[in-house]
Amino acid sequence: MRVNRCFIDQPLQAGLQLTLPEAAAAHLVRVLRAGVGDRCVLFNGDGHDYQAHIVATGKREVRVAIDAAVAIDSESPLRIVLVQALARGEKMDLILQKATELGVAGFIPVASERSEVRLDADRVDKRVGHWRSVVASACGQCGRAVVPPVSAPLALAAAMQELPGDALRLLLDPHATQGTSQLSLRGDDSLILAIGPEGGWSPRDRDALRAAGFAGIRLGPRILRTETAGLAAIAALQSRYGDLA
Numbered sequence: 001m002r003v004n005r006c007f008i009d010q011p012l013q014a015g016l017q018l019t020l021p022e023a024a025a026a027h028l029v030r031v032l033r034a035g036v037g038d039r040c041v042l043f044n045g046d047g048h049d050y051q052a053h054i055v056a057t058g059k060r061e062v063r064v065a066i067d068a069a070v071a072i073d074s075e076s077p078l079r080i081v082l083v084q085a086l087a088r089g090e091k092m093d094l095i096l097q098k099a100t101e102l103g104v105a106g107f108i109p110v111a112s113e114r115s116e117v118r119l120d121a122d123r124v125d126k127r128v129g130h131w132r133s134v135v136a137s138a139c140g141q142c143g144r145a146v147v148p149p150v151s152a153p154l155a156l157a158a159a160m161q162e163l164p165g166d167a168l169r170l171l172l173d174p175h176a177t178q179g180t181s182q183l184s185l186r187g188d189d190s191l192i193l194a195i196g197p198e199g200g201w202s203p204r205d206r207d208a209l210r211a212a213g214f215a216g217i218r219l220g221p222r223i224l225r226t227e228t229a230g231l232a233a234i235a236a237l238q239s240r241y242g243d244l245a
Contacts, residue, residue: 004028005041005049007136007147012042012050017065025062028054040064043140045147047072072145076103078242079190081167082230083108085197086117086153091227093134100138100148102234103242105190107135108162109153114199119153128152156205160212167192169214171206172233174223176216180233183217185241193237195230 006024020028028034034054042050048069056063082104084095096107109131111118119127131150139147154162163169167190168183185191194214201209219232238244 004032004034005043005140005143007140008042008044010044012044012046012048012066012069014050014066014068017055017063020062020064022060029057029062042066043072043145045136045139045145047145049145072143074142074144075146076105076238076242077188078103078185078238079105079167079188080234080237080242081106081108081164081190081192082234083110083159083163083192083194084230085110085112085156085195085201085226086115086119087197087226088117091198092117092131094227095230096131096134096150097138098231099234100135100144101142102231102244103144103238104148104234106148107131107150108159109151110156110159111153112156112197112205113202114205115197116199124152157208160208163192163212164190166190169209169212170194170233171201171209171214171216172196172219172229173206173216174218176218178215178217179219180217180236180240183241185237189241191237193230193233195226195233198226 006020028040036054036057039053042052049072050066051068051070052064052066054062055065082099084107086109087095128150135150136147169192171194194209219236224232235244
């Protein structure tokens with residue numbers, strides 16, 4: 001049977017017994033038909049996998065026992081934080097999922113002038129919780145034991161004030177003159193990559209990004225959709241400077 005990884009948002013350690021969250025329990029028992037004695041792997045984002053086995057199943061709960069903790073080294077040495085303009089529903093989920101698989105270290109969703117998505121205060125917490133669940137699920141699939149943080153969405157100007165000051169800042173721009181191959185990066189550098197919304201960055205947004213120190217890079221002669229652009233740029237950067245051989 002395939003060993004499955006489940007994200008558990010609590011401290012974990014060898015020797016601990018715990019009841020799995022409902023979604024993880026349902027997936028193991030109802031979908032995968034796992035039973036007592038079958039193995040699974042738990043992770044909580046602390047950089048370890050926790051080898052475990054099922055000790056009891058019931059109609060409403062599954063209990064597991066943790067046997068051992070194993071350090072996992074699957075993080076890219078190239079630390080990329082993605083500043084992503086808000087995209088509609090499934091597009092945002094796709095960006096978060098695939099960028100996690102590609103090794104992105106963190107996400108900062110931003111509202112730009114041309115963003116088609118507007119989140120009111122009542123919807124923000126629910127949406128951020130959903131995004132974090134998408135990222136954790138992607139980590140479970142791809143073998144990462146560190147879960148990239150997803151910030152609550154901010155207006156672009158406010159987000160610029162929250163960025164770390166020691167990372168290279170890149171703005172994907174089809175009109176830029178330099179490409180990814182012309183950057184001066186080492187494999188252990190940090191960078192922040194800004195990707196615009198469906199309608200692209202407005203002139204005012206572009207000015208704000210440049211004022212915040214973002215330099216433009218381009219990816220070939222074609223204009224890419226927002227759900228394609230960031231993933232293509234991350235893959236190109238990871239292939240040249242990170243851990244995608």
